[in-house]
Every structure is written in structure tokens, then in C-alpha cells.
Amino acid sequence: MNKLELINSPLETALRIIIILSILRQEIPTLDEIVMLDYYVLHANDFDPALESIHPDIPNRENELLIRRKLVIEGLRILESRSLIKINYTKTGIRYCTNELSNQVVKYLESPYSSKVTRNISESSTKSFDEIMLSVRKLITEDSNIWINKL
Known part of the structure; x- marks a missing residue:
């Protein structure tokens, strides 16, 4: 697998998921909540100006939510x-959490990328899980521009 095949791949998504789940141990999210958490981590600056987004601020990035679900399913x-x-x-549905093995794997992730993912979800931990979910849901439901081409 070359470097370009890893970008936005199920493997990259899987690594983000175990980092997110390991930090949010007290929460056991559903698939939809993991999709929203993943989007939140990637575009953290859209929700908190103090955080740095991992993915670039491209036009129509909110539409990623529509395709991110498939990547999250493959990552899971x-x-x-x-x-x-x-x-x-x-x-209340199917919920996902880490186990001892995944918590050990996360301890060995030392790349700048994994550090950014960890930072974005850790620094967001001052917000409750429900607040994070609400902010992403608000983006989806209240921002009519999400459904309009911004170019």
C-alpha cells in the first residue's frame, strides 16, 4: 500500500476511531455518533477556533458527512x-467501545497525525459528549448552506 492509498482510507479511519474511543472511554457511541465524532476531529476548527483541523478547510467539506459513514463502517x-x-x-442500538488490546495499541501510536487526532478529541473533552454531538447535529440541520454548492 503506498502513501496515497492510506489517505482517507478505511485503515486511517480505523486508527482515528480507536483513538477517539480510547479517549472517550466513558461513552459507548453508535455508528452515527462515531461518524459525527470523526468529522468533528477532522474539522475541529469549525467547532472550536482554538483547535486545528486535520483536514483542510475546503469548500463544501460538510458534505463529507454523507460519505464518511461508509469509511467508518469499513474502519469498524x-x-x-x-x-x-x-x-x-x-x-438503544449497536454501540462500540475499546477493549484492553485497542487501548494498548493506542499507547504505541506516536506519529504527528495520531497526536493531532488525540489533541483534537482530548481538548474537546472539556465539552461533554452530548455537546459535541449537538454541535455536529446543529451543523447538519441548521446550516442550510450544507446542501447548497458554495463554489
Whole structure:
């Protein structure tokens, strides 16, 4: 796999997911919530000016939410195939959390990229999980520009 194949790949997404889940240990999010958390981490500056976004501020970036779900599903499949996540079947839906193995893997991630992901979700931890979810939902539902071409 070359460097370009890793960008926006299921593997890159899987690594972000285990970092996010390991930091938010007290929360056990659903697939939709993981999609929103992933978007939040990648575009953190859209929600908190003190944070640096990982992905560039391109026009129409909000539309990533429409395609991010597929990448998150593929990333979760990678993590599940390697026993790096725990899947919880609950009355409120299917929820995902880390396990001891994934927490150990996260400790060994030392790249600048993983540091940025960690920083964005850690510094956001001053907000509650519900506040983060609300801010992404607000972007989706209240920003009519998300559905209009901004070019």
C-alpha cells in the first residue's frame, strides 16, 4: 500500500476511531455518533477556533458527512476483524467501545497525525459528549448552506 492509498482510507479511519474511543472511554457511541465524532476531529476548527483541523478547510467539506459513514463502517470492520473493538448490542442500538488490546495499541501510536487526532478529541473533552454531538447535529440541520454548492 503506498502513501496515497492510506489517505482517507478505511485503515486511517480505523486508527482515528480507536483513538477517539480510547479517549472517550466513558461513552459507548453508535455508528452515527462515531461518524459525527470523526468529522468533528477532522474539522475541529469549525467547532472550536482554538483547535486545528486535520483536514483542510475546503469548500463544501460538510458534505463529507454523507460519505464518511461508509469509511467508518469499513474502519469498524477492520477493527472488529483484529479484535480491537468491543461491540455492544443494546436496547438503544449497536454501540462500540475499546477493549484492553485497542487501548494498548493506542499507547504505541506516536506519529504527528495520531497526536493531532488525540489533541483534537482530548481538548474537546472539556465539552461533554452530548455537546459535541449537538454541535455536529446543529451543523447538519441548521446550516442550510450544507446542501447548497458554495463554489
